[in-house]
Each structure stands twice: as C-alpha cells, then as structure tokens.
Amino acid sequence: MLPVRRRGLVGVCLGLTLILAFLLLLIRPGAAPRLWDADRLEAAAKGLTQYDVTLRLDAENAALSISEIITFSNATGDALNSLVLRTWLNAYQTEDTSPAALEEVYDECYPEGFSPGGVQIYDVIWNGERAEWSLEGEGKTALRVSIPMLQDGETGTLLLRCVATIPRCRHRTGQSGKNFALGNAVPLLSRYENGEWREDAYSPIGDPFVSDCANFRVTAYLPEGFAPAASCEMYRTGDSWQGEMKAARDFALCAGPDWKTAKGESGGVRLYSFAKTPEGARNALGDAQKALETFASLYGPYPYPTLTVCSAAFPFGGMEYPGLIMIGEENYAQGKENTLELTIAHETAHQWFYALVGSDQAKQPWQDEAICEYAMLRYVRARYGRGSFDTLKYYRVDAPMQERTGTKLTPGSPIDYFGSLNDYATVVYGRGAALLLALDEMLPQGVDAFLRSYAEEFAFQFVSREQLEGFLNAWSGMDLRPLLLDYLDTLME
Numbered sequence: 001m002l003p004v005r006r007r008g009l010v011g012v013c014l015g016l017t018l019i020l021a022f023l024l025l026l027i028r029p030g031a032a033p034r035l036w037d038a039d040r041l042e043a044a045a046k047g048l049t050q051y052d053v054t055l056r057l058d059a060e061n062a063a064l065s066i067s068e069i070i071t072f073s074n075a076t077g078d079a080l081n082s083l084v085l086r087t088w089l090n091a092y093q094t095e096d097t098s099p100a101a102l103e104e105v106y107d108e109c110y111p112e113g114f115s116p117g118g119v120q121i122y123d124v125i126w127n128g129e130r131a132e133w134s135l136e137g138e139g140k141t142a143l144r145v146s147i148p149m150l151q152d153g154e155t156g157t158l159l160l161r162c163v164a165t166i167p168r169c170r171h172r173t174g175q176s177g178k179n180f181a182l183g184n185a186v187p188l189l190s191r192y193e194n195g196e197w198r199e200d201a202y203s204p205i206g207d208p209f210v211s212d213c214a215n216f217r218v219t220a221y222l223p224e225g226f227a228p229a230a231s232c233e234m235y236r237t238g239d240s241w242q243g244e245m246k247a248a249r250d251f252a253l254c255a256g257p258d259w260k261t262a263k264g265e266s267g268g269v270r271l272y273s274f275a276k277t278p279e280g281a282r283n284a285l286g287d288a289q290k291a292l293e294t295f296a297s298l299y300g301p302y303p304y305p306t307l308t309v310c311s312a313a314f315p316f317g318g319m320e321y322p323g324l325i326m327i328g329e330e331n332y333a334q335g336k337e338n339t340l341e342l343t344i345a346h347e348t349a350h351q352w353f354y355a356l357v358g359s360d361q362a363k364q365p366w367q368d369e370a371i372c373e374y375a376m377l378r379y380v381r382a383r384y385g386r387g388s389f390d391t392l393k394y395y396r397v398d399a400p401m402q403e404r405t406g407t408k409l410t411p412g413s414p415i416d417y418f419g420s421l422n423d424y425a426t427v428v429y430g431r432g433a434a435l436l437l438a439l440d441e442m443l444p445q446g447v448d449a450f451l452r453s454y455a456e457e458f459a460f461q462f463v464s465r466e467q468l469e470g471f472l473n474a475w476s477g478m479d480l481r482p483l484l485l486d487y488l489d490t491l492m493e
C-alpha cells in the first residue's frame, strides 16, 4: 500500500552513510550513546510505584493467573480513601463493550465468532487487611479499592490476586492459534487527576490507556516450550521467567510456542525479534535497529536496555508498549517489506512519544500519534532521501488533508468522538502530522530540535497539551497557539 520508492536510493544512501560514518570516526572517539545512562534511569525510577507481578499462563484453559503486590506512595497531593486499578480485560466480556467488536474489524478480530474475556477478582488486600472493592465504569474496567485514608506522602501495599480469561480474539489481548498477546492484561493503577481517578472507557478506537511510570519486577510461569516476548528482557530461572523494568508506563508480553527469533545490539540497546518465520524475525529486527538509531540521533537516547518486536495476530499495523512493539502479522508477508518498515518506524517512535514522554492518549491522541506519524516521515527522509519523503507525505498527509470525512472531527478531538478507524487515521494521524510539518517550516531550528528538547524536558512525565504548548512557546520565543488551534481544532468542512 505504501509506495516508498526505495530502489536506486538505497545504494546512494549506503554510500553516503559509509562516508558519514568515516567522517564521524575521524572527529569523534565513539558513536553517540543510544541508550539512557543507567544512573539516569535509576534516578527516574526512584520513588515510583513498585509492581511485583507473578503471572501463570494456563494455555489449555486460556487463563492467566495474576498476583500483584503494588507498593504505592501517595504523591497525588490529596488524601486518598480509594485507589483505582484498570481491569481492561473486562471490556472483552460482551460484544457491547469489547474494543475488538467494532464492526469495521469484527470479522478479522473474531474469525471464529465472539469469544468473551474478563477478570475474576479473588483477593484484594490493603496493608494486610481485606479491602472492600467494586468494579465500575463502562465494561467494568475500573477496580475501585476502598482504603483507610492515605495521606499525601504515605505509603501502602496492595495485594491483588485475580484470574484473567483470555478471549479467542485477534487483538491486543487475545489468543490466536497457540499464541497469546497479553497487552493491558496486568491491572495497573489509573492516573489520578484533578481530585479523581481516571475511568476512561476502553474505546475500540485509539489507545485509551493512561498511566504513570512505575517499576516492575515480573515472574512468569509459561507452558513448556513457550517463550516470552516482553517489555523487558526475561531470563529463564528454574521453571519460571524473570524480568525487571524501571520507569515504565506499562508491562506487556506475548507468549507462544513456535516463534522464530532474531537478536541484535545497537549502541548498548539489546534488540529482540519474534516472528513466524526466521526471515520475518530478521527483517523486523533490522527495521527496529534502523528506527532506533534514527530516532536516537534525532530525539535523544532510547530509555530502556532492550527493545523487542513481536508479530501479533491483529488486523492493525502495530501497537506500542514500553520496550515492546507488537506488529500485525499481515505486515510480515512477502512484498510488504516497506509497510513493515514504516509500521516499525511509527511504533518505535512511540518509545519516545508515549513511553518516555507520556501524554493523554484518550483526550489528546494527536499528541503521540501525530508526532509519531511525523517521526516516521522524518525517518524516511533520513534513510531514503527527499524524494521518498515527498511521496510518502503525499499519501500520509496531503491526501488526508484533502479527504472529506463528512464528520465534525478535528485532530484535537478525543478518541471517543471517532466512530471509525479510517476517520481516526485520516484526521489524527494524517492531519495531525500536517501540524508538525507546518511547525517545521515555522521554527528556525526545525521541529526535530524542538521534539528533542521536549523529550529531554519531560522524560518519564505525563504532559498535557497545555504544557506542550507552553513549552513550545517558551522554546521558540513565538506564540504558536493560533497555529495549533488552526490545525488541531478547526473543522475542514
């Protein structure tokens, strides 16, 4: 679908790259670090919520036992008498609430017909005492736990034991064939904002998950012969897999018995790739490495020690989690190498804009999606030159700018305004990316320099649109709010 004209340009690019590499060797003792300094990551991790998670996957019964010990220090500024965790899997219980039941993709997500998923809660214990709890929100995706008043600055421990039923569904969470995608399966604390916990619905469009960075220690028991592709490196110890991840907004994994794998290393970052064929694993690994290197040079070091790409059975391009990218398996087909590369570039960009710098994916989805779409275009320009960039820009930005969706939607709309994935892609990704291209024209230093400063300034934080706008104005010395208003909030028809 994406006519990136690579042939002929690759040779030129390779030649230029070799010359550039030689020049860099002459003027610099070593390559620029692509990985965050371990001490800096350690400093960012200090004081964050700690999740000690034990997972047991029973493949035969499609059941995932989850046991979590959550050490939470109240830094909300308010005294709290409840905590809210997100039990996203409950939304898969009925066709009315399942994020995979959108008509546009229903048959692809449920090829064998509807299959329910959900979470059965067993124990909720706060500081050693059983706690009252209730499931709230659309699809019962918010687990509210009543606790004795926890003052700002106080710490407590929540123990949660539950069993998730994994639906037979080609989605972020689901079983397809023998493989399991387990995105959003581990209940996480919601975000506390303006005196209340967020309870966004699990919209079938976009990624409604908002969460703060936390530290994870994970033990996973998987069926014999299964391997984990996870947010962090998982080590085999005895009959379990162990991993640890610091300052991450989420922990996701895929698990399956018959993946082919490839691994590599780039600037101190270890790369892993899991796919159905050795060639698919190798191609995805190469693309992830190129994207990592390009974005590290544009936007600053990659935050985590590992980056894993895994093929997933869903009818989308890809899905990002910290340290883990799930890529729709159709993208690995022969002849789709360009699509695979572009999808991996977009999802890798999310490691900077979503994972490192968090934003409101439910209310301001453009803030990570449009930036990542722009970053993907920028990747093409860096790798394959202006001609390829212009061609891709025509399809991904110029055409969406001209398309009539017939809806009253703007790139600044929240995800629950959208009724179709197609309109969402056109408006938020395509027209949203046009804002970044316009900014690039207006900023004397270019938008990449701004994004690099933005990533540095707000690393591991959660940034509102107002904060981004304020920072942009201060950084540029211009009032760019009217430009943002024009691109993000003005109807085109």
Ligand SMILES: [Zn+2]
Binding pocket: 346, 347, 350, 368, 369, 372
């Ligand atoms: Zn995206």
